Amino acid sequence: MPITKSAKKALRGSLVKKAANDRSKKAIKEAVKNIEKLLKEKKKDEAKKLLPSAYSVIDKASKKGVIKKNTASRKKSQLSRITK
Numbered sequence: 001m002p003i004t005k006s007a008k009k010a011l012r013g014s015l016v017k018k019a020a021n022d023r024s025k026k027a028i029k030e031a032v033k034n035i036e037k038l039l040k041e042k043k044k045d046e047a048k049k050l051l052p053s054a055y056s057v058i059d060k061a062s063k064k065g066v067i068k069k070n071t072a073s074r075k076k077s078q079l080s081r082i083t084k
Contacts, residue, residue, distance in 0.1 A: 024066045
């Protein structure tokens with residue numbers, strides 16, 4: 001546990017950042033799951049309609065530094081490939 005005042009403050013800040021990062025990662029996972037679920041149900045057109053929103057979530061996470069640029073690119077590429 002932190003002892004100094006600044007260490008306590010740093011811990012609070014890091015917990016807030018972790019929560020935001022976790023929300024962002026969860027949004028990515030949900031977007032990918034929704035698309036995969038639609039594809040499993042053979043609803044390709046609906047899955048294609050969800051692609052832009054999934055791309056948006058992935059790009060925002062990449063911009064904030066939650067995931068790396070190449071990881072974001074790879075995820076987008078995989079989604080594009082499976083919806084074709």
